[in-house]
Amino acid sequence: MQKKPAIVIVTFGSTNRGVTALEYCKQEIEKKYPEHRIFWAYTSAVIRKKTGNPSLHEALAQAEAENYRRVIVQPLHVFPGTEYQQISETCQYFPGLRVFLGETLIHRWNHVEETMEIIEKEFLSNEDGLNLLVLHGTPLAADPANIVYLGLDRFLRDRYQNVRLATIEGMPDFTCLCHVLAREEAYKRWPRIRMIPLLFLAGIHVEDDLIEDDDSKKNQLEAIGFRDVHCVTTVQKGKSYFKGLAFYPEIIDIYIARLERTLGLAEIY
Numbered sequence: 001m002q003k004k005p006a007i008v009i010v011t012f013g014s015t016n017r018g019v020t021a022l023e024y025c026k027q028e029i030e031k032k033y034p035e036h037r038i039f040w041a042y043t044s045a046v047i048r049k050k051t052g053n054p055s056l057h058e059a060l061a062q063a064e065a066e067n068y069r070r071v072i073v074q075p076l077h078v079f080p081g082t083e084y085q086q087i088s089e090t091c092q093y094f095p096g097l098r099v100f101l102g103e104t105l106i107h108r109w110n111h112v113e114e115t116m117e118i119i120e121k122e123f124l125s126n127e128d129g130l131n132l133l134v135l136h137g138t139p140l141a142a143d144p145a146n147i148v149y150l151g152l153d154r155f156l157r158d159r160y161q162n163v164r165l166a167t168i169e170g171m172p173d174f175t176c177l178c179h180v181l182a183r184e185e186a187y188k189r190w191p192r193i194r195m196i197p198l199l200f201l202a203g204i205h206v207e208d209d210l211i212e213d214d215d216s217k218k219n220q221l222e223a224i225g226f227r228d229v230h231c232v233t234t235v236q237k238g239k240s241y242f243k244g245l246a247f248y249p250e251i252i253d254i255y256i257a258r259l260e261r262t263l264g265l266a267e268i269y
Contacts, residue, residue: 005070005100005266006063007259008039010056010077010087011200013047018201020236021246025076028252029259039063043083056090064097070266074102074259076200078245081138081145100269102262105200105245105254106148112155118250122196122232122243126162129192129228132177134210134217136199137167146171162190168209168217178220187225195231202244206231211242 009029014022030038041059042048048055054062056073063071073091077084084104091099106115123131133156138145153165153172164181166174181187195217197206210217210231221229234243245251 002037002066002068004036005072005263006037006039006066006068007033008041008056008059008063008071008073010041010043010073010075012077012083013042013044013051013053014201014203015047015050016203017207017241018203018244018246020239020241021201021244024236025246025252025255028249029256032256033259037063037066037068043087056087057093060090060094060097060099064094069096070098070100072100072102072259072262072266074255074262075104076246076255077104078106078135078198078200079145079148080104080107082140082143085144098266100262100266102258104258105251106152107258109151111254112152114254115251116155116159118248118254119196119198120160122194123160123163124192124194129162129194130186130190130226131160131163132193132195132221133163133165133198134174134195134206135165135167137170139169143170166217174217174220178224181221182224185225187227191226192228193221193226193230195229197231197242197244200245202231202242202247206242206244 011022039059039062040053041056042053043056047053060071073087075084075087088101091101106112135149137149149167149171156163156165164177166172166177195210218229232243233240234247
């Protein structure tokens with residue numbers, strides 16, 4: 001029986017530009033916990049089929065096969081939605097393991113302010129333009145993450161004059177936001193819009209949904225008068241990437257803090 005608990009990091013996964021950000025995250029976590037066996041698990045069936053990477057069920061089964069009896073599962077999810085619930089259910093499939101599930105990035109209301117204090121460094125000033133935080137969202141009205149989306153929307157409107165929020169799918173609705181901005185003739189006040197993805201990996205959703213497709217969010221915003229619509233980027237090893245949350249060292253530190261808290265609980269219970 002292994003003395004130290006195993007760690008399983010759970011992510012949606014990526015096969016495109018998001019891979020670079022994920023590799024950075026891997027390096028930071030593995031550097032922090034060299035004495036722990038670290039497994040990686042992927043929730044996307046499409047990603048698993050393309051890469052051969054394991055699911056959470058497979059990673060937990062492997063940990064059990066290697067004689068671990070305590071396992072820390074740390075999701076790299078932003079919100080505790082339906083997929084987080086599915087992770088929790090999977091953790092309960094292994095009666096031979098004591099599985100401790102860590103919290104997401106924005107799991108509690110105080111996590112909203114903690115996260116925004118990092119992200120707001122990207123914001124244009126009120127004189128320079130409008131900032132638009134873009135979430136993935138969900139088509140499911142019953143998804144528990146919806147209440148967090150709406151709470152975050154209210155927080156941003158109350159705290160910042162020039163920050164709005166919309167989802168790629170679901171609520172708050174992107175098209176509805178465009179109607180509001182057009183009705184208010186917001187382009188006269190803010191000719192520039194900076195889109196900031198509140199996504200762990202800013203891969204295909206940013207490339208296709210936000211920027212490149214004919215019906216992209218960028219084109220929708222330009223159609224109502226905004227002249228300069230762009231997405232925040234970062235340069236890594238001489239190459240430009242759309243900047244998802246995985247590229248913020250402070251955000252990775254928060255995930256490590258979530259993991260550290262759960263490791264502490266595993267020592268007590």
